Amino acid sequence: MKKNLINALLFLFALAVFTGCKKDEYERIQIVKMISVKEMRALPVGMTKAVQAKRTGKIYIYNNYLFINEPNEGIHIYNNTNPSVPVNVGFLQIPGNVDLAVHNNILYADNFIDLLAFDISNMNNIKQVKRVTDVFNQLYSAGAEKYLYTYKDTLVKKQTYKKGMFYDAAYFSNASSQGGSSGQGGSMARFTLMNDYLYTVGMNKLSLFDVKTASNPTFLKAINLDWGVETIFPHENKLFIGTNRGMHIFSTTDPANPVKLSTYSHIFACDPVVVQGKYAYVTLRTGNLCRQASNQLEVVDIEDPTKPQQIAVYPMQNPHGLSTIGDNLFLCEGNYGIKSFSIANKTKIADNMLQHLSNVKSFDVIAGPKSLIVTGDDGVYQFNYNNAANLTQLSVIKVQL
Template sequence: MKKLACILVGSLTLFLYSCEKDAGNSASASSEVGKGGSLAKFTIVGNYIYAVSMHYLYTVDISNPTAPVKVNQSLLSFDMETIYPYKNRLYIGSRTGLYIYSIDTASSPRLIGEAKHGRSCDPVVANDTVSYSTLKGNSFCGPATSGLYVHDVKNINNPVLKKTIPINEPIGLGIADSALYVCAAGEGLKVFKINNAYDPVINSTIPGNYFIDVIPYNDMLICWTRDGIRLYDISNRLNPQFIKLIAN
């Protein structure tokens, strides 16, 4: 498998690397940057916007918004789905695995860890020690077992699978402190307690709607559901209180 990866990279050298020096990296998300859902393919960290498409990770310097500059385009793996920033890392979900990039050198992300799995769809959220990703093994995404996958990422070079919780059709997900919210399509929104990060425990399910993605934003949970955007108050993280449906 390693050999394959080597040859893959070696045989596909038709793209450019620009190796400009960058002027440091303020990777910590500031309040001036908004927040996207786990299915996003765009994210801003510091003075850079990172974007994934099917096969590429693009890096654009936006320190001067009137004149953005593309500084890097890397061939990743195949079928990139999502990008999630955490501190100086980018977690990239793909149909073949979870890829972790270091952005210590913000202008040229570097692959530092990966966890391969069977073909499946795969958004991911993470913090220093743990990453949660959902794999949708049915439909055209492939044969992996559908569910919530918990990886220990303390050793970033070698993520270790700690737990798998079967869910029929999981999609987007989000973390707020001790709570993990997982969209389970037509089954609703599943709320997990993650006091023990590697052992999420189901706390409740909000049924009745088709949940696609979530953004925990301060004390609010913003949910993309099939018939509109639903807002919940999550001052009590484990007990979301419905506020409003902004119907389609």
Template sequence: MQKRKIIANLLLTSCTIIAFTGCFKSDSATKSYKIFTPVYKTSQEVRDNVKSNAPTPVNNPGKMYLFGAYIFLNERNQGIHIIDNSNPSSPINKAFINIPGNEDIAVKGSTLYANCYMDMLTIDISNINNILLKSFIPDMFPEKRNVGGFYMPAGKMIVDWNTRDTSMGIEIMEGQGIWKDEKLLTTGNANPWQFGLPTTWGTASATQTGTGGSMARLTIIDNYMYAVTTNQLKTVDISNANTPQITNTKNIGWQIETIYPFKNKLFIGSQTGMYIFDLSNPNNPVQGMMFGHARACDPVIADDNFAFITLHSGNNRCWTTNNELNVVNIQNLNSPSLLKTYSLTNPKGLSKQGNILFICDGNDGLKVFDATDPNNIIQKKKINMEDAFDVIAMNNLAIVSAKGGLYQYSFTNATDARLVSKISVP
């Protein structure tokens, strides 16, 4: 019996399922495509290889986490760069941790928590030159077993992709892809990352936590870590740092994307709205009201009175043409209400220090706003960069992850942001 049937999925960039059996055309000339074949290791082999490595170039920067003098920068689906940022004008790339499938990061004390596809790893980073995997929670993010429409077999993980060109009598639209016999077939101009595939692989107190960006799926408050899957909020007790335990799981809807902590609240962004959870009992988050919006991808941050939500289009997963900032009045958490909407180009991550608001507006760059009056937010500066993705602003420093690398800007007001360093993508 055939072990796997042909999988013909639309992969992130199209909204129509491609039926492979309908792709052959007897009168069609052959066309050139790329075939990506997954290379596997066992899950145990992958975990055995989680260790400190020499620093590697930043090629495809993703999410960030700031902790003390360090920046932990995700290399999408490959691992984590550890960057010494003691001197922001001259950051030093110190080490790289190989973690296939990694996207999310959180740190408390000398412990790093990071996903390895669907599993959650606990890593001792007390010596960054000799990090140690202490434990793991299996299947904490079950949806991450699905890699661009392909489900990894139990006990195995994808660590690389073999690529070759081919010519076949198959019709595939530009930017689409199909699975056939456990191989991904795409048009020659397609970027494998757009299908969820990587292009290449490759001292603090025990109570201190760091700061994640607005695109995060993980956050830490005191002795608890909170994680969102596509449909659940999971509470993880990390009082024993090396052996975290899931203590609570709540089903909260669908298309959940991001999580942001503020005081004793969690603000959770989904494609259909913003959820607010109360943490009066940190082991049992209680859902309050939900603020709904048009279906769109949805990072969110908040302060005492307002939540700031960016909605963006850009691929079929987001199901929208809306590209905007929603400012939501949360003074009454039982009745959050839309205050005002601001048009943007393709906004993603955002961050706020005082009255200065930073928004990563995709290929329109990093935008800096005076948000003193949420009803009259004024753009004060635009910094050109390609595909600005996420930003963390704190201590008068804005750190930006973008296609071109990791940027750092010093600022004292909304008009004077000045580049102090950049780790460039080669």
């Protein structure tokens, strides 16, 4: 009875958020409901035939493969040997999944409150090798009975939001740039790998997993952080954790025991961060849970990680994810497109925009070894970026409308 009442209230809440707004075209939204932990663990998990994504979430590259998360559904796997012709090879069904990372041919993914590990050494025979239970417990409901919030897509008229907030599933769980035996993900990551450890962030926690034996991830501990944690990025034995109030810097000199070095504070804002050399690049934006924010790019000197110093601020339209390589920065502007900048002069970045592709909706970006990979509402684009001032589209993986 209690469960049915909660479901009804959540359904009405979802409808209320989208009532009274101007309607002009269809879009997918999520209706919130609840499910017991027992029911969750009985849901099917594993490889199915290749299908077209309905929505795109996190992106991740490992060897010649491109992984595209479909929030709360699972991971689409593409053979990306030729970025001009990516081949859809299958769908890894994982209910409640929004994040992933890969280390030594083992793919780690969240399954609501659990961490799953899959052996992907044979892409034609992907196998689940471990489940680590109850490690992402920010999704638990209150009370003695264990229930989870879940999300179901439905098609409605497109809305112009005027009041209220609606939960974005990606807010609950989000992989960063790694090298060596690990893969490479985007700046909106909540999973990252470093020194044979998997680090994940939730709403208010940094969690650690020992993955020295990749197929046997072992949960070590969780470190409490302030509420509003959003992203994590690794760089030179440090973790840069983006929150809606600032950026935490942790030392991983002892990778099993991260130590907080400092916090760079800013106004209330959504906050992905990437790091190159002695500089961190942070985007702040309005929208979703960040309505009080400004839209801007900040450059922070982190040469002394105990005393991060802002050196420049640049106004943007609605910046989301970003990626740097060499003297170039690629910045996603949401519905306003994607921009490339020269960052050779940190105090003149706004004066050195190289290109603005206004027709590409963009959420996150990876400057990979073969292509620039951009994900947005309408699909995943790949560009040749040998010339950052003249991006050339190689392919696009469209979502099912």
